[in-house]
Amino acid sequence: MVLEHELPRPVPSDELAGCPVGKLMRRVGDKWTLVLIVLLGGRAHRYNELHRSIEGISRRMLTRTLRGLEADGLVRREVHPTLPPTVEYSLTPLGRTLLVPVSAMAEWAVLHDAEMTRARAAQL
DSSP: OSSOOOOOOSSSSSHHOOHHHHHHHHTSSSSSSHHHHHHHHOOOOEEEHHHHHSSSOHHHHHHHHHHHHTTTEEEEEEEEESEEEEEEEEEEEHHHHHHHHHHHHHHHHHHHHHHHHHHHHHHO
């Protein structure tokens, strides 16, 4: 088995709710988080720059996603004392550690996309 830890059977609901893997998947599994992590992995961005870089994201959703990432310690918000104030977002050292597993997941998804598409089509 590839995984180091086996799940208890049955899986207790309180353990499932507090599981670090589950918490991470809830954080990165939304529509916008991975896009933001990848963009910020390249360099720091200003808010409006991020908004223009992601087609279809509302300002409200961008703000909520950035706040969640900041609360989890993955993104840093820095206010520069300019007129008007400039706000920049960047990955924290903890956030940067996500780039390797995110890249591995992206590689896996691209490599197996056709197989998954065929499997879905076979179910119809």
